[in-house]
Amino acid sequence: METPDLSPHWRRYAQRRWLATKLKQQQFAEGTNPQRAQGIRAEIQRKAGQWQLDVTRIPPDPQPAEPTRLPGTVQVEGLPERVLLQRRSNGAGFVLGGMSVEAVQTSKSLQVTLRSREREDSIFVKLTRKGGLVRRHGLTIYADDGKSLLFRLEQVCVGRLVYRGGNPRVEVVVSGLEERQRICIRPGL
Structure with a gap:
């Protein structure tokens, strides 16, 4: 497995x-x-x-339907079953470990905000067809070459913005849980 x-x-x-x-x-x-x-x-x-x-x-015959994957909306993969994914018309949000996450899809980008629930700290991540952007404490880092951009929200998560290739996404590994939890947020179809 x-x-x-x-x-x-x-x-x-x-x-x-x-x-x-x-x-x-x-x-x-x-x-x-x-x-x-x-x-x-x-x-x-x-x-x-x-x-x-x-x-x-567990039903007797589980089906491969993916409730977190709806056409035209943000796709979220890897959430534990106990975590509630809150759907919105153009995005989704959830709370996991020490952070809350809001993801919004526009016609040109996927925008994800990760907030620490214990400290006044957050990271804004934007994924476009041309590159990626990470903003924290007024500092903005933009990359349009290479394949990915790494970020970290202290004591809460580390992540990677992947903007090249056929599978653009925001990957987040959450800290402070019993087991390592990897969440993947993608733009909708």
């Missing part, structure tokens, strides 16, 4: 599908081999905890 070229959405779908299959195996084994069923149950609990998934919320 550790395939690096798999998008966070498809990785989450594969994890849910794996758990659904194991739950079916456990149910079958309970009638034929209770000892095997107990081993499967332990494996399900271990993986569900590792992946931060609630086994009681």
Whole structure:
């Protein structure tokens, strides 16, 4: 399940599908081999905890539909299930760890604001077809060559603005959580 070229959405779908299959195996084994069923149950609990998934919320046949990917709107991948993604007409927002994130899509750019919830600190990131921009404390850094621009919001997250190639996006790795959490924000289709 550790395939690096798999998008966070498809990785989450594969994890849910794996758990659904194991739950079916456990149910079958309970009638034929209770000892095997107990081993499967332990494996399900271990993986569900590792992946931060609630086994009681896994349908028997998970579908690969992606609710965070709507045409013409900001796409957010990699959010834990417990995080509420608030949709807006031209963007989305969420709170995770020590930060709040607001993403807005215009006709020419994707604009993301990351705010520390504990300190009065924020970063504004803008992604266009021609390059990227990071603004913090009145200082603006703009890049139109290369492939990416790195940024950091102290003690909250590190990130990368990728503006070259066929997959422009804002990647954020959130600090201060039990497990490393990588969030990817992309312009809508």
